[in-house]
Amino acid sequence: MKYEYKLYEPSWCPGCGNYMIRTALKMALEELEIEPHEVVLVSGIGQAAKMQHYIKVNGFNGLHGRAIPPAIGIRLANKNLKVIVESGDGGSYGEGGNHFIHAIRRNIDIAHFVHDNQIYGLTKGQASPTTAMGQKTTLQFDGVKVEPIKPLALALTMGAGFVARGFSGDIPHLVSLMKAAIEYKGYALVDILQPCVVWNRVNTFAWYKNRVYHLPEDYDYTNKEEAMKKALEFDDKIPIGILYKEEKESYEDRFDFIKNGPPLVDRQLNPMDAERLMEEFR
Amino acid sequence: MDFSVLIGGAAGQGLETSAHILEHILKRCGYNVFTYRDYMSRVRGGHNFTQIRFSDRELNSFTNKVDIVLALNEETVLLHKERLKEEGIIICDEDISNGDRTLSFPFRKIIGKIKNPKVINTIGLGVILKYFGIPLDIGEGVFGKLFKGKAYEDNKLALREGYNLIEEKYHLELREDKKIIINGNSALSLGAVAAGCRFYCGYPMTPSTSILSYLSSKSHEMGIMVEQVEDEVAALNMALGASYAGVRAMTGSSGGGFALMVEALSFAGIVEIPVVIVNAQRPGPATGLSTRTEQGDLRFVIHAGHGEFPRMVMALRSPEDAFYQTARAFNLADRYQIPVIILTDLYLDDYTKTIEPFDFGRIKIERHILEEKDIKEYKRYEITESGISPRLIPGKVAGQVVLADSHELDEYGHITEDTHIRTEMALKRMRKLDLLKDDLQEPWLIGVEEPENLVVCWGSTYGAVKEALDRLIEEGHSIGALVFGDIYPLPKKKIMELGRTAKRIIDIEQNMTGQLDSIIREETPYKSDIKILKFDGRPFSGEEVYIKLKNEVLK
Numbered sequence: 001m002k003y004e005y006k007l008y009e010p011s012w013c014p015g016c017g018n019y020m021i022r023t024a025l026k027m028a029l030e031e032l033e034i035e036p037h038e039v040v041l042v043s044g045i046g047q048a049a050k051m052q053h054y055i056k057v058n059g060f061n062g063l064h065g066r067a068i069p070p071a072i073g074i075r076l077a078n079k080n081l082k083v084i085v086e087s088g089d090g091g092s093y094g095e096g097g098n099h100f101i102h103a104i105r106r107n108i109d110i111a112h113f114v115h116d117n118q119i120y121g122l123t124k125g126q127a128s129p130t131t132a133m134g135q136k137t138t139l140q141f142d143g144v145k146v147e148p149i150k151p152l153a154l155a156l157t158m159g160a161g162f163v164a165r166g167f168s169g170d171i172p173h174l175v176s177l178m179k180a181a182i183e184y185k186g187y188a189l190v191d192i193l194q195p196c197v198v199w200n201r202v203n204t205f206a207w208y209k210n211r212v213y214h215l216p217e218d219y220d221y222t223n224k225e226e227a228m229k230k231a232l233e234f235d236d237k238i239p240i241g242i243l244y245k246e247e248k249e250s251y252e253d254r255f256d257f258i259k260n261g262p263p264l265v266d267r268q269l270n271p272m273d274a275e276r277l278m279e280e281f282r
Numbered sequence: 283m284d285f286s287v288l289i290g291g292a293a294g295q296g297l298e299t300s301a302h303i304l305e306h307i308l309k310r311c312g313y314n315v316f317t318y319r320d321y322m323s324r325v326r327g328g329h330n331f332t333q334i335r336f337s338d339r340e341l342n343s344f345t346n347k348v349d350i351v352l353a354l355n356e357e358t359v360l361l362h363k364e365r366l367k368e369e370g371i372i373i374c375d376e377d378i379s380n381g382d383r384t385l386s387f388p389f390r391k392i393i394g395k396i397k398n399p400k401v402i403n404t405i406g407l408g409v410i411l412k413y414f415g416i417p418l419d420i421g422e423g424v425f426g427k428l429f430k431g432k433a434y435e436d437n438k439l440a441l442r443e444g445y446n447l448i449e450e451k452y453h454l455e456l457r458e459d460k461k462i463i464i465n466g467n468s469a470l471s472l473g474a475v476a477a478g479c480r481f482y483c484g485y486p487m488t489p490s491t492s493i494l495s496y497l498s499s500k501s502h503e504m505g506i507m508v509e510q511v512e513d514e515v516a517a518l519n520m521a522l523g524a525s526y527a528g529v530r531a532m533t534g535s536s537g538g539g540f541a542l543m544v545e546a547l548s549f550a551g552i553v554e555i556p557v558v559i560v561n562a563q564r565p566g567p568a569t570g571l572s573t574r575t576e577q578g579d580l581r582f583v584i585h586a587g588h589g590e591f592p593r594m595v596m597a598l599r600s601p602e603d604a605f606y607q608t609a610r611a612f613n614l615a616d617r618y619q620i621p622v623i624i625l626t627d628l629y630l631d632d633y634t635k636t637i638e639p640f641d642f643g644r645i646k647i648e649r650h651i652l653e654e655k656d657i658k659e660y661k662r663y664e665i666t667e668s669g670i671s672p673r674l675i676p677g678k679v680a681g682q683v684v685l686a687d688s689h690e691l692d693e694y695g696h697i698t699e700d701t702h703i704r705t706e707m708a709l710k711r712m713r714k715l716d717l718l719k720d721d722l723q724e725p726w727l728i729g730v731e732e733p734e735n736l737v738v739c740w741g742s743t744y745g746a747v748k749e750a751l752d753r754l755i756e757e758g759h760s761i762g763a764l765v766f767g768d769i770y771p772l773p774k775k776k777i778m779e780l781g782r783t784a785k786r787i788i789d790i791e792q793n794m795t796g797q798l799d800s801i802i803r804e805e806t807p808y809k810s811d812i813k814i815l816k817f818d819g820r821p822f823s824g825e826e827v828y829i830k831l832k833n834e835v836l837k
C-alpha cells in the first residue's frame with residue numbers, strides 16, 4: 001500500500017487502539033484517493049501523535065499540545081493541502097485546549113482526529129482531561145477530583161460545524177467518519193474512543209464495546225439541541241456517528257485574497273512590488 | 283538651525299494627530315525631522331508628550347531642550363517649563379496658563395466660533411507655523427491629505443485663526459522634500475514585505491503591536507496572511523507551520539510574549555524550519571513598564587530555549603537599518619534553516635525620522651529550496667558537511683513526502699534514539715553556526731578610525747551615540763564607537779582590532795547589567811573600563827550621552 005513505511009514499526013503496545021485508527025485512516029485516504037504528498041498529518045506529542053511515523057504521508061510532528069497552530073499555518077500557506085490533526089486527548093484538550101477552542105472559532109479547513117483513550121498514555125497513566133471523576137490512576141492514586149471535559153458539547157457550544165464521535169473498534173464506521181471529516185469544508189472534530197490497554201484499566205475495549213451504539217438511521221444531524229443531548233450521553237450508552245453537521249464558510253474563504261488566487265506558497269515574490277507602500281511615508 | 287517643539291497633554295487629547303501633522307508639515311518644508319514619543323500605558327488622562335525636532339542637518343536623536351511647548355493642559359506647562367531654551371516659549375489657551383514666557387490665546391473662544399471642539403489643537407499649530415514663518419498652504423496641504431469634507435474645512439479655519447494670532451519670529455527657507463518619514467516598526471514591516479514575507483501572526487503587545495496592525499492593513503493589497511492568534515504559544519508554532527509549507531513567515535512580540543514562544547524556539551532549532559521572530563523590547567521583569575523602552579532582553583533571546591541549537595540574533599539600529607536588516611533576516615533564516623531573532627525596542631519602534639527612501643532594488647530574495655530535478659534519494663535531514671540539509675516544500679513533488687519532527691530524528695525525519703545518529707545530528711545542526719559566521723556583518727564603526735576611547739553599543743542607542751560622538755569629535759576628542767547590529771554569533775574582527783589600540787572601552791547600553799559588554803568579555807580578550815547604563819525606561823538623548831562621556835570619560 002502506498003501509505004506504508006517498510007522500516008518503521010510502531011512503538012504502540014499490542015492491542016492498542018491506535019493500530020485500528022491507523023488502519024481506518026489509511027482506508028479513508030485510499031478511498032478518497034488522496035496521494036501521500038497531498039496531505040499533511042500534524043500532531044503533537046503522545047502515543048497517538050506518533051502516527052505520521054507509521055503512515056507514509058507528509059508529517060509534521062510538533063510539540064505536545066501544539067498541533068493545531070502549525071496545522072492552521074500550513075493550511076493558510078497552502079490551501080491545496082489536506083490537513084489532518086492527529087493527537088491525543090491530553091494534547092488536544094489539555095495542553096492544547098486553548099488552540100482547540102480557537103480552531104473552532106476560526107472554522108479553518110482541518111480535520112481533527114482525537115485519539116481519546118481518557119488517559120495520558122505516553123507518560124504512563126496520569127489522568128487526562130477526559131478521565132472520569134473518581135477514577136484511580138498512576139498519579140491520582142486516590143481518584144481524580146476534577147470533572148472531565150465534555151469535548152463534543154464544548155465544540156457544539158463554540159459553534160463547530162462538524163462534530164462526531166467514533167470508536168477504534170468499529171473500523172468501517174470510523175472510516176466513514178474520517179472521510180466525511182476530511183471532506184468537510186471547515187473544522188471537523190472526530191473524538192475517537194480508543195482503549196489504552198496498559199494505563200487505563202477502566203475504559204477497556206469491552207467497556208467501550210458494551211456501550212457504543214450507532215446513531216439511528218433517522219437521526220437528524222442538523223438539530224443542534226438533539227446533538228447536545230447526544231454529546232452529553234456518556235455513561236451506560238455512548239452514541240457514535242456524526243452528531244452535528246452544518247455548512248459554514250471556512251476561514252480561508254473569508255479572505256478574498258486567499259480564496260480567489262493561487263495558494264500563498266505558489267505566488268511569485270518580487271521586492272519591487274512592495275515599493276509603492278513607501279508612498280504613504282512621503 | 284535646530285528647533286524642537288513639544289506638544290504635551292493627556293491621553294485622548296489628540297496630541298498624536300497634531301504631532302503627526304506638524305512633523306509632516308516640517309518634512310514638506312524640506313527639513314530633517316526627528317519625532318520622539320513619550321506616552322503612558324493608559325487610554326485617557328495621564329501625561330503624554332511628543333517632541334518634534336527639525337533641522338537642516340541630519341538628526342539622530344531628540345533633545346532635552348525645546349523652543350516651543352504647545353501645552354494642551356496645565357500639567358504640561360509645569361512639567362516642561364524648565365526645558366525651554368533661553369528664547370523658548372509656551373503656547374496655550376488663556377485658561378491653562380498666563381505665566382511668563384507664555385503666549386496664551388483664547389483658543390476656546392475661537393473654537394466656539396468654528397463650532398468643532400475637535401480642531402482646538404489646530405489653532406495652536408497655526409500659531410507655530412506662523413512663528414517659524416512656514417507658508418499656510420503647506421500646512422493646508424498636509425491637512426488635505428489627512429482629512430476630507432467638513433473635518434478638513436474646520437481644520438483649515440482653525441489653522442488660519444491660529445496663523446493670524448501672531449507675527450513671524452523666523453522665516454524658514456523652503457528646501458526640497460526628497461525623504462520619507464518613518465518609524466522603526468513600519469520600516470521593519472516594509473522590509474519584511476519586500477523580502478516576501480507572506481505570513482505574520484502575533485498577539486497584541488506594546489511595542490510590537492504596530493507591526494501586526496501595519497501588516498494587517500496591507501494584508502489584502504499585498505496578499506499577506508496576518509493572523510491575530512489566541513496566544514504567543516500559538517504564534518510561533520503557527521509561523522513554523524506556514525514556513526514548513528513554504529511561505530516566508532514571521533512572528534513578533536515583546537519580551538513577555540517572546541517568553542511564551544520559547545518552547546517553539548527550541549523546536550525551530552531541531553526541526554530546522556526557517557523563521558523570523560521579532561522581540562520588540564520594553565522594560566521587564568514581567569509586565570514592567572509597558573510603554574517604555576529598554577535593551578534588557580539581549581541575554582534572554584540568545585539563551586532562550588532548552589537544549590543546544592543554532593540561531594541568529596540581530597539588533598536594529600535605525601529605521602533604515604530596520605528595513606534592510608529585516609529583509610536580510612529572511613535570507614539568513616532560509617539559507618541556514620534557523621530561527622533569526624530581531625531585537626528592537628520601544629524607542630526605535632516608535633520614533634519617526636526623515637530618511638532617504640528605501641532602495642527596494644537592493645533586496646534579494648534567496649530561498650534555497652530543493653528543486654525536483656535535483657532529488658535523488660530525498661533525505662530532509664541529510665547529514666552534510668555544511669550542516670545544511672536539502673529543504674523541500676510538502677505537496678510540490680508527487681510521491682515525495684516531507685517530515686518535520688520535534689524529536690531527535692534520523693536523516694529521513696523519523697524519531698530515533700540511536701546514539702550515533704543523535705550525536706551526528708546535533709553536530710550537523712551546530713555546524714551551520716560556523717558557516718553563519720562568514721555571513722556576519724561587523725558592527726558599524728562611527729567616529730575616529732582608531733580611537734583612544736572606544737564606545738561599544740548596540741541597537742537603538744546608535745542615534746544618541748552618533749550625535750554625542752559628532753559633537754565630541756568636533757571638539758577634538760579621539761573617540762569612536764562600534765555599534766553592533768549582528769550580535770549572536772558575535773562578529774569579532776573589528777573589536778579585536780580596535781580593542782588592542784584603544785586606551786579605554788566604554789560600554790553604553792539601556793540596561794542595568796551591561797549585557798553586550800559581558801558577551802564581548804566572553805568572546806574576546808576585551809571588556810569595558812567604564813559603563814554608561816540607563817534603565818529607567820526612558821531613552822538616551824544625544825545630549826545625555828554627550829554629557830556623560832564628557833563627565834565620566836573624557837574629564
Ligand SMILES: Cc1ncc(C[n+]2csc(CCOP(=O)(O)OP(=O)(O)O)c2C)c(N)n1
Pocket residue numbers: 045046047048049064087088089090091092115117119120121122123128
Ligand atoms: C510541554 C510538555 N509537557 C509535557 C510533556 C510530556 N507529555 C508527553 S505526551 C503527554 C501526554 C500524552 O497524553 P495524550 O495526549 O492523551 O496522548 P496519548 O499518549 O495518550 O496518546 C505528556 C504529558 C511534553 N512532551 N511536553
Ligand SMILES: [Mg+2]
Pocket residue numbers: 046088089090115116117118119120121128
Ligand atoms: Mg491519551
